[in-house]
Amino acid sequence: MDSYYVTTPIYYVNDAPHIGHAYTTILADVLSRYHRLLGVPTYFLTGTDEHGQKVADAAKKAGISPLEHCDKTVVRFQELWERLGISNDDFIRTTETRHSEVVQEILQDLYDRDEIYRGDYEGWYSVTEEVFYTEKDLVDGKTPEGNTVEKIVESNYFFRMSKYQDWLIEKIESDPQFIQPDFRRNETLGFLRKPLGDLCISRPKSRMDWGIELPFDRDYVCYVWFDALVNYISAIGYRRDEKQFSEWWPATCHLIGKDILTTHTVYWPTMLQAMGVPQPKTVFAHGWWLLGDAKMSKSKGNVVDPMAMSEQYGVDPFRYFLLAEMTLGSDSSFSEDLFITRYNTDLANDLGNFASRVTKMIHTNFDGEIPAPGEPGEDEAALAKAVLDAVAAVESSIESIALDRGIAAVLGAVGEANRYFDKTRPWTLAKEGKREELAVVLYAGAEALRILSGLLFPVMPEKMSELRRTLGIADDSIVPGIDELRTWGGLEAGTSLGEAAVLFPRIDARKDDAAKKGQAGGGKGKGNDNKKAKGKAAMSNEATKDNETEGVAKIGFDDFTKVELRTARVLEAERVPDTDKLLRLQLEVGDERRQIVAGIAAYYEPEAIVGKTIVIVANLKPAKIRGVESNGMLLAAKTGDTLRVVTADGEIASGASVG
Numbered sequence: 001m002d003s004y005y006v007t008t009p010i011y012y013v014n015d016a017p018h019i020g021h022a023y024t025t026i027l028a029d030v031l032s033r034y035h036r037l038l039g040v041p042t043y044f045l046t047g048t049d050e051h052g053q054k055v056a057d058a059a060k061k062a063g064i065s066p067l068e069h070c071d072k073t074v075v076r077f078q079e080l081w082e083r084l085g086i087s088n089d090d091f092i093r094t095t096e097t098r099h100s101e102v103v104q105e106i107l108q109d110l111y112d113r114d115e116i117y118r119g120d121y122e123g124w125y126s127v128t129e130e131v132f133y134t135e136k137d138l139v140d141g142k143t144p145e146g147n148t149v150e151k152i153v154e155s156n157y158f159f160r161m162s163k164y165q166d167w168l169i170e171k172i173e174s175d176p177q178f179i180q181p182d183f184r185r186n187e188t189l190g191f192l193r194k195p196l197g198d199l200c201i202s203r204p205k206s207r208m209d210w211g212i213e214l215p216f217d218r219d220y221v222c223y224v225w226f227d228a229l230v231n232y233i234s235a236i237g238y239r240r241d242e243k244q245f246s247e248w249w250p251a252t253c254h255l256i257g258k259d260i261l262t263t264h265t266v267y268w269p270t271m272l273q274a275m276g277v278p279q280p281k282t283v284f285a286h287g288w289w290l291l292g293d294a295k296m297s298k299s300k301g302n303v304v305d306p307m308a309m310s311e312q313y314g315v316d317p318f319r320y321f322l323l324a325e326m327t328l329g330s331d332s333s334f335s336e337d338l339f340i341t342r343y344n345t346d347l348a349n350d351l352g353n354f355a356s357r358v359t360k361m362i363h364t365n366f367d368g369e370i371p372a373p374g375e376p377g378e379d380e381a382a383l384a385k386a387v388l389d390a391v392a393a394v395e396s397s398i399e400s401i402a403l404d405r406g407i408a409a410v411l412g413a414v415g416e417a418n419r420y421f422d423k424t425r426p427w428t429l430a431k432e433g434k435r436e437e438l439a440v441v442l443y444a445g446a447e448a449l450r451i452l453s454g455l456l457f458p459v460m461p462e463k464m465s466e467l468r469r470t471l472g473i474a475d476d477s478i479v480p481g482i483d484e485l486r487t488w489g490g491l492e493a494g495t496s497l498g499e500a501a502v503l504f505p506r507i508d509a510r511k512d513d514a515a516k517k518g519q520a521g522g523g524k525g526k527g528n529d530n531k532k533a534k535g536k537a538a539m540s541n542e543a544t545k546d547n548e549t550e551g552v553a554k555i556g557f558d559d560f561t562k563v564e565l566r567t568a569r570v571l572e573a574e575r576v577p578d579t580d581k582l583l584r585l586q587l588e589v590g591d592e593r594r595q596i597v598a599g600i601a602a603y604y605e606p607e608a609i610v611g612k613t614i615v616i617v618a619n620l621k622p623a624k625i626r627g628v629e630s631n632g633m634l635l636a637a638k639t640g641d642t643l644r645v646v647t648a649d650g651e652i653a654s655g656a657s658v659g
């Protein structure tokens with residue numbers, strides 16, 4: 001790849017930023033950072049859409065000019081992106097002359113070449129979506145998205161979009177990369193089965209004057225979408241700086257949400273074709289963040305404020321969660337519980353725990369210096385393979401934009417690394433004074449951590465910098481390059497480690513009071529959910545499952561009786577889709593039916609567990625694991641690569657108490 005140019009949609013400037021906006025921008029950021037890591041020259045653009053009826057209305061309400069209103073509100077996006085560590089190269093506002101002048105030149109050129117003509121318009125208009133609809137597009141008198149429309153009859157200017165219909169169908173059919181994922185491509189092709197009309201690209205100023213004036217008729221302004229789409233080329237020097245423009249265009253990936261598919265895969269390509277500009281390489285439409293079953297949006301008043309989330313839980317965990325949780329292309333539900341579960345599982349228990357195991361043991365046993373790699377054996381080779389496979393998986397996920405898969409592969413390798421320690425038991429080697437063997441294990445562990453932290457660097461730049469510094473990686477190598485990640489054995493023996501801090505303190509969802517005291521920042525956000533969450537969760541500084549700690553804390557009998565153990569019969573079992581580890585089990589517990597999710601899929605085929613009488617913790621608070629409700633936890637014994645579910649010895653009724 002010679003160069004990479006990634007864009008987000010430009011956000012309506014007077015919207016309050018929510019996690020839907022944050023998601024696209026973080027996705028673009030992480031893709032940019034991965035491409036830079038691959039050594040590909042990269043340009044990342046975001047910005048704001050500042051014209052149109054809604055901005056005009058909001059400014060009027062506030063009693064200020066539209067531009068003043070934009071200047072005030074744009075700051076919310078700019079501050080949020082700074083807060084979230086977004087590495088955009090440019091931020092375009094459609095009210096800037098570098099943009100509006102280019103739009104006017106394009107309009108004039110298209111008008112001169114009869115691509116734009118004057119005609120009469122009669123139809124329906126949605127102010128919310130800033131989109132025109134014909135009678136047949138409406139569903140029960142509203143837009144397909146359910147927004148109200150108003151009738152418009154007026155003289156206007158039209159772009160001859162219809163004449164490009166056959167060309168566009170042919171382009172989409174012959175270029176599978178052009179619209180992704182596949183099912184969105186089919187959606188656009190479905191849309192194009194109906195005759196395509198011409199596009200009304202003007203608004204009479206008498207009705208709405210907040211927009212770019214048509215150069216050939218001063219009584220009109222440009223339709224906001226026609227104006228907005230041009231940002232993707234005006235920002236990189238179209239008609240101004242040929243060198244800059246040809247450096248980035250058309251090596252483009254437009255990231256969008258599924259609701260703006262038609263504007264990006266019908267309006268935009270036909271506009272470009274009329275202008276004689278090559279088509280972008282890819283338009284990728286992701287799904288929506290939902291709250292319950294509803295799309296998060298300002299008009300519904302159900303938004304989650306990204307600023308408040310990042311203040312409460314930290315920027316990097318928030319970035320991680322959004323990317324890891326959403327299967328690219330599909331919708332995803334957001335909930336604070338889901339966030340906490342994923343944080344505790346992936347970051348606190350798996351990655352944080354492994355990092356703390358490696359670094360603490362090197363500090364304790366080798367004076368904080370990376371030991372010599374020694375003679376690696378089969379286990380080390382298997383670990384190296386698992387880690388290097390994760391590198392390959394991340395590379396392929398960058399190519400396919402499905403970063404959630406790459407991230408899952410990295411976490412899979414972190415799991416392998418933890419299992420490697422469980423198997424090689426470095427704490428026992430230390431106790432027995434087997435220093436050479438211990439050196440082999442700790443070197444391999446540190447090396448795995450070096451590569452895995454590099455792979456996660458684009459997702460969590462701050463936290464992974466911290467971890468890489470702890471590993472003794474020099475400042476100029478903190479930002480990784482792909483070559484060093486593809487090679488096992490990069491750490492040098494004798495390098496001094498930095499301080500080992502707890503990277504991801506566990507969030508204890510029960511520590512209500514501690515939460516109120518221990519909140520970072522205090523969350524300015526207005527999102528109801530965040531307010532709720534403040535009293536619900538707290539970061540604790542306890543290390544997670546710290547296996548190297550000698551001696552286990554003793555508990556009293558009373559503590560034990562708090563745990564309600566019961567027998568349960570497994571009635572049904574199935575894999576949780578899109579996961580490697582999870583089985584969903586339907587249980588009979590006495591008279592009750594309940595569902596639990598268990599991380600045993602790597603050890604049990606679903607059929608093998610059905611019919612068994614197992615033991616569960618019956619009084620755990622329900623949790624959602626990967627969006628699936630789990631009402632309890634089964635007991636299992638684990639050593640090295642072996643895991644066995646605890647079962648009753650012989651016949652016993654389900655629901656019986658175990659103690």
Ligand code: MSP
Nearest residue numbers: 009010011012020049228229256257258288289296
């Ligand atoms: N201004 C236009 C885009 C012009 S691009 C030339 C616009 N702006 S928007 O602010 O309403 O939306 C911007 C993006 O945010 C869209 O891609 C939209 O899909 C996305 N999201 C808005 N709500 C969303 C969710 N609840 N979930 C995920 N993304 C969603 O449209």
